[in-house]
Amino acid sequence: MVDYDSIKSSDIMVHLKNLSMSYQRGVNALDDLSFQIKKGDFVFLTGPSGAGKTTLLRLILREVYPTRGELLVNGKNVPKIPDNKVFLFRRDIGAIFQDYKLLNKKTVFENVSFVLKVLGKPKREQRRKTFDLLRKVGIQHKLHAFPPSLSGGEQQRVAIARALVNSPALLLADEPTGNLDPDLAVEIMKLFLDINHSGTTVIVATHDRELIHMMDKRVIALERGKVVPWGYRKRVFDDLREEE
Amino acid sequence: MLEQLSNLKYFIVESLSNIWRNKIVNLLSIGTITISLFILGIFFLAGLNLSAVIEEWVEKVQVNIYLKSDITQNNFLYLKDRIETSPEVEEYKYISTRDALDDFKDIFSKYETFAEQLGEDVFPASFEIKIKNEFRTPEMIEKFAQRFESINGIEEIHYDRDWIQRLNTIVKLIQLAALVIGGILVLAAISTTSNVIRMTITSRKDEIEIMRLVGASNSFIKGPFFFEGLIQGLLAGGFAVIMLYLLYDVTSNYIKTSAGMFFTFMDLQFLSDIHIVVFLIGGMLVGTLGSLFSLGRFLKV
Ligand SMILES: Nc1ncnc2c1ncn2[C@@H]1O[C@H](COP(=O)(O)OP(=O)(O)O)[C@@H](O)[C@H]1O
Ligand SMILES: [Mg+2]
Numbered sequence: 001m002v003d004y005d006s007i008k009s010s011d012i013m014v015h016l017k018n019l020s021m022s023y024q025r026g027v028n029a030l031d032d033l034s035f036q037i038k039k040g041d042f043v044f045l046t047g048p049s050g051a052g053k054t055t056l057l058r059l060i061l062r063e064v065y066p067t068r069g070e071l072l073v074n075g076k077n078v079p080k081i082p083d084n085k086v087f088l089f090r091r092d093i094g095a096i097f098q099d100y101k102l103l104n105k106k107t108v109f110e111n112v113s114f115v116l117k118v119l120g121k122p123k124r125e126q127r128r129k130t131f132d133l134l135r136k137v138g139i140q141h142k143l144h145a146f147p148p149s150l151s152g153g154e155q156q157r158v159a160i161a162r163a164l165v166n167s168p169a170l171l172l173a174d175e176p177t178g179n180l181d182p183d184l185a186v187e188i189m190k191l192f193l194d195i196n197h198s199g200t201t202v203i204v205a206t207h208d209r210e211l212i213h214m215m216d217k218r219v220i221a222l223e224r225g226k227v228v229p230w231g232y233r234k235r236v237f238d239d240l241r242e243e244e
Numbered sequence: 245m246l247e248q249l250s251n252l253k254y255f256i257v258e259s260l261s262n263i264w265r266n267k268i269v270n271l272l273s274i275g276t277i278t279i280s281l282f283i284l285g286i287f288f289l290a291g292l293n294l295s296a297v298i299e300e301w302v303e304k305v306q307v308n309i310y311l312k313s314d315i316t317q318n319n320f321l322y323l324k325d326r327i328e329t330s331p332e333v334e335e336y337k338y339i340s341t342r343d344a345l346d347d348f349k350d351i352f353s354k355y356e357t358f359a360e361q362l363g364e365d366v367f368p369a370s371f372e373i374k375i376k377n378e379f380r381t382p383e384m385i386e387k388f389a390q391r392f393e394s395i396n397g398i399e400e401i402h403y404d405r406d407w408i409q410r411l412n413t414i415v416k417l418i419q420l421a422a423l424v425i426g427g428i429l430v431l432a433a434i435s436t437t438s439n440v441i442r443m444t445i446t447s448r449k450d451e452i453e454i455m456r457l458v459g460a461s462n463s464f465i466k467g468p469f470f471f472e473g474l475i476q477g478l479l480a481g482g483f484a485v486i487m488l489y490l491l492y493d494v495t496s497n498y499i500k501t502s503a504g505m506f507f508t509f510m511d512l513q514f515l516s517d518i519h520i521v522v523f524l525i526g527g528m529l530v531g532t533l534g535s536l537f538s539l540g541r542f543l544k545v
Contacts (some may be wrong), residue, residue, distance in 0.1 A: 061457065084462065091459035101454045105265075116461045117254065162458065 012072070013039045013170055013201040014060060020225075021052075021059055021070035026174060028114040029055045031225040037203065037241035039169075042196045044212050045205040046230070047222035056222070057172045060203075061095055062086050073222070074169055091119060092125055092162035094200075096173040100155045102147040102162075108134065112162045119166065133161040138184070152179040161186060163196055171195065173204045175209060189215060255467035266444060270476060273433075273440040277480030277530050278487070280429030281523065285488040285515070287422030293513055295333040295347040298411050301398065307389055308402040312340070315397030324394055327371055332388045337372045344369065358463055368399055382409045430530055433480075436533025437473050445469060445542045450538070466539050470532065477531020481524040488503060 015039040021030040027243065030052045039045050045053050059116050060073050062081060062167055071078045102111050113130040121129075133180050134140045137157040156179045163171060164190045171192070177185035196202045206212065212219055219230040263270045295301070309327075311320070327336050339347075375385060389401045442480035455465050496512040515523065 064456070085457050087456065087461045090457065093459075095457060100459065101450075103451055104455055106453070115458050116456075117250075118455070118458065118464055120251070123250070143445075 004133070011039045012036050013074060014203070015070065015072040019059070020055055021055060021064065021066045023055075025066075027201070028067075028225050030059070030066075030222075033225075033227055035203065035220060035227065036110070040199060040203055042193070042202045042215075042217045043204070044215070044217055044219045045203055045222065046207060046209075046212060046219055048207060049227075050224075051222040053207075053222060053226040054174055055202070055225075057095070057155075057174050057205055058162050058173060059104075060170075061090065061093060067232045087209065091166070092151045092169040094166060096156075096159050096163045096166035096171075096176045096191050098174040098178070100147070100154055100159040102158055104147050105142045105206045107146060108139065111158055112165050113146065115162055115166050129165050134158075135224070136164075137161045139186070153181070153184065156180060156195040157184075157188075160191070167195070167198065168200060171200050173206075175202060175206055175208075177206065177208060185211060186214075245483045251464065251467065252382050255471045256467035258477075259471035259475055262468060263446060263475060266440075266447075268438050269443055270472075273437040273479045273531075273534070274301050274483070276436040277433040277527055278483040280426070280433040281481060281484035281527055281530075282424060282487050283429055284426040285484055285523065286424060288519075289420060289431055289488065289513075289515070290416045291422065292515075293413065294418065296513055298415065306403075307373045307375065307385065309373065309392060310399040310420055311370060312397050312399045313366045313368065318399040319395060323392070323397070326392065326395070327373060330388065330391075332384065333373050334374045334376040336374065339370050339372060340369050341526065363477065382412070407495070416453070431528050434534045434537065437476060437531050438537040440476075441469055441535045441538040442542050444472065445538060462543075466543055469539055469543070470535050471537075473531040473533075473535025474528050477505070477527040477529065477534075478524060479527075480531065481527025484525055484527065485515070486518055 016033045016035055019030060019033040020028050022028045027051065036159070043057065047053055055064070059066055059071060060078070062078050065079050067244070074089070076089055078089075103114065106114065109130055111153065112134060113126040116126040116129060131140065134143065137160050139154055139157045139161070142150065156176065160173075160176055163173070173192070176192075177188055180188060185208075192202050192204065221228050221230040307322070311323075315323075327333055375388065379388065381387065383425070385403055389403050390400060392401055452465055492512060492514045499512065
C-alpha cells in the first residue's frame with residue numbers, strides 16, 4: 001500500500017509508481033514507470049521521437065488517463081480528480097504544447113492574458129503581467145497579431161509566455177525550443193531557470209541533446225515507454241560513430 | 245462580484261463577436277424565433293382586439309321585450325312587476341309606441357311623413373332591459389328571457405344571444421390555435437437555436453479544448469454560448485415586436501380608410517408596454533432554452 005498522505009504533504013511534485021499507459025490495447029506508450037520529481041526541481045525528459053515524452057506530460061495534465069499505476073502531481077491523485085475540479089488542478093500548471101495550442105481567433109496579447117482572465121485577475125494585473133512576459137520572450141512587437149500570421153518560432157514564444165504568465169507551481173514544456181534559433185533557445189532556457197529559481201518546478205521534454213548538455217540538470221531518458229539510463233543512447237551513438 | 249461583472253462583460257462581448265462571425269447561421273435562428281414570436285403575436289393581437297370588441301358589445305347587451313298592441317292592462321302590469329323584481333335587471337325603460345315613432349322620426353327626419361303614414365302598429369311598444377354585469381353570459385341571458393315567454397301579450401323577446409356566443413367561440417378558437425400553433429413554433433425555434441449553438445460549439449471544439457487546458461472553468465467556457473442564445477432570443481423578440489407594430493399600423497390605417505363608418509368605433513389596440521416586455525423576455529427564454537439544451541448535450545464537463 002502507498003502512503004498517499006505522506007506523498008501529498010511531502011516535497012514531491014510528481015510521483016510515478018508502476019505507471020503504464022496505452023492508447024491501444026497491448027501497446028504500451030508508457031511502460032511501468034517509477035520515479036519522483038521534487039518540488040523546485042528542473043528536469044529534462046528526453047528520448048527519441050515516439051518514446052513517450054508527450055504522453056507523460058499529457059498524463060500529468062490529466063489530458064489522458066493511466067492504464068495502471070500511481071500518479072500523484074502537486075499533492076493530487078491525478079486520475080481521481082473529479083471532472084469538475086480538473087480546471088482548478090490545471091491552474092497550478094503551465095503547459096507549453098508541442099503544437100502550441102493557441103487560440104487562433106484571439107490576438108497574441110489576448111492569448112496570454114486569457115489565462116489571467118480565467119482566474120479573475122484584475123485588468124491592470126492582466127495587462128502588466130502579459131506585457132512583461134511577451135517582452136521577456138521577445139514578441140512584444142506583435143501584440144495585436146493573430147497566431148496564424150506568426151512564424152512557428154513566434155507562436156512558440158507566445159505559447160511559452162502563456163505558460164509562464166501565471167507563475168505556475170509546475171511548468172510542463174514539450175519541445176519548447178523545437179522551432180527556435182539556438183540563441184533564442186538559450187534565452188528561453190534562461191527564462192526557465194529564472195522561473196525555476198522563483199520556485200516553479202520545471203519539466204522540459206526535448207530531444208535536443210545540446211540543450212541538455214549545456215544546462216547540466218537532471219535527465220530522465222525514455223525509450224519506447226521505459227526509463228533508460230541517461231548516457232546509454234549516447235554510448236550507442238558513439239559506438240555507431242566509431243564503426244564509421 | 246467585480247469578477248462576476250467582468251466575466252459578464254467578457255461573455256457578452258464574446259457572444260456578440262461569435263454572432264457576428266457566424267452571421268448566416270445566427271440569422272437562421274434569430275429568424276425562426278422572430279417568425280414564431282411574430283405569429284404568436286398576431287394571434288395574441290387578434291384575440292386582444294376581438295375581446296375588446298366583444299366587451300364593448302356585451303356592455304350594450306339588452307333584452308328587448310316587444311308588446312302586442314292589444315296587451316291587457318293586467319298583463320302589462322304583471323310583466324312590468326316581473327321585470328322590476330328580476331335580480332338580473334340593472335335598469336329598464338318602457339318605450340311606448342309614441343316614443344318609438346318619435347325616435348324613428350329623430351333618426352330619419354327625411355321620412356317623417358312616411359312614418360306617419362305607416363301608423364303606430366309598425367312601432368310596437370317595448371321594454372328595454374339592461375342586464376347586470378354578473379348576468380351577462382349567453383346562458384344566463386337566455387334563462388332570463390325564457391322566464392317571460394309564457395306571459396300573454398308579448399309579441400317577441402329579442403336578445404343578442406347567437407352572435408355573442410359565436411364571437412365567444414371564435415375567441416376561444418383563436419386562443420386554442422394560438423396555443424397549439426404557437427407551441428409548435430416555439431418548440432421549432434428552440435430546436436433551431438439549439439442546433440445553431442451546437443454548430444458553434446462543434447466548430448470551436450479546439451478552442452474549447454485549449455481553454456480547458458489552461459484552466460478555464462466549465463461555466464467560463466459555457467458563458468458565451470449561453471449568452472449567444474439569450475441575445476439571439478432578445479434580438480428576435482425585438483424584431484417580432486417591430487414587425488407586429490408595422491402590421492398593426494397597416495391594418496388600423498386600412499380599417500380607418502376603407503371600412504369607414506362601420507368600424508369607426510373600433511380603434512385597434514397594440515401590445516401594451518407590459519406585453520412588449522413579456523414578449524422580449526419570452527424571446528430571451530426561447531433563445532436561452534435553446535442554448536441550454538445544446539450546452540447540456542454537447543458541453544458536458
Ligand atoms: N493519440 C494517440 N493515439 C494513439 N497512439 C498515440 C497517440 N499519441 C501518441 N501515440 C503513440 O504513443 C507513443 C508515444 O508517443 P509520444 O508520447 O507522442 O512520444 P514523444 O512525445 O516522445 O515523441 C508513440 O508510439 C505514439 O505513436
Ligand atoms: Mg512529443
